[in-house]
Amino acid sequence: MATVGCAVYVPREEQSEEDLQYMHMALDMAYEAMKHEEVPVGCVFVQNGKVIAKARNRTNELMNATRHAELEAIDEILRNQPPTNPNFGCAPHSGCIGDNPMLCTTLYVTIEPCLMCASALRQIGIGRVVFGAGNERFGGNGTVIPIQSSPYLAYSPPYESVGGFLREEAILVLRQFYLTENIKAPKPKAKASRVLKTQVAPPGISMHAIAASESKSESNVSY
Numbered sequence: 001m002a003t004v005g006c007a008v009y010v011p012r013e014e015q016s017e018e019d020l021q022y023m024h025m026a027l028d029m030a031y032e033a034m035k036h037e038e039v040p041v042g043c044v045f046v047q048n049g050k051v052i053a054k055a056r057n058r059t060n061e062l063m064n065a066t067r068h069a070e071l072e073a074i075d076e077i078l079r080n081q082p083p084t085n086p087n088f089g090c091a092p093h094s095g096c097i098g099d100n101p102m103l104c105t106t107l108y109v110t111i112e113p114c115l116m117c118a119s120a121l122r123q124i125g126i127g128r129v130v131f132g133a134g135n136e137r138f139g140g141n142g143t144v145i146p147i148q149s150s151p152y153l154a155y156s157p158p159y160e161s162v163g164g165f166l167r168e169e170a171i172l173v174l175r176q177f178y179l180t181e182n183i184k185a186p187k188p189k190a191k192a193s194r195v196l197k198t199q200v201a202p203p204g205i206s207m208h209a210i211a212a213s214e215s216k217s218e219s220n221v222s223y
Helices: 017-035 069-080 115-124 167-177
Strands: 002-004 007-009 042-047 050-056 105-111 128-133 160-162
Touching (some): 007 160, 017 105, 017 128, 017 167, 042 069, 105 167
Antiparallel strands (some): 002 007
8 A cells, every 4th residue: 555645545456346346336426426517526335245325416406515425425324324322423433333334334435535524424433435536625534634543533533544446537537527618607618629638647646737727627626
């Protein structure tokens, strides 16, 4: 494994086929988000080898900046498997064995969770996070702040976080999205002449550097 900043990336030859299988599902959700004119981020939650929730970004659809893919899925899981421990909100590991569904659950998400989502994941006691590409501006799993392992969150134990799974694919779908016309923008910019750049820099080198000429807005993406 390689550590870039505090984010850990797993080389392709060391990535398990099971993890890649679920990440492909998360990538499918990212493409679904793009079809709905959302920033293309998708995720899948897997518990004991079973998919218990899939979600995509819905921030534009719901006009709510907090409706990231991870939070959409978390809401579904907690509706279906609500913990009975009254201290779940502040001590997710304190209940009886099996009470909190998140403890034995892995999140697969195409882009590293942002600061908001990374904090929520830790507060609910997620077991493991597997992500595709790093989130250079708001990454909460080590790229910007290592919320997943910070000792300052004393009441929520840390969780494992590894990245690099279908990283290039996750970056390319973002680039595809930012080549499309945003007809909802106050001053839509013509992008028909822009060409999708397929070269992807390795972790630690800005994924926007090669495609910087495509869109100024891409460098400000919150994922």
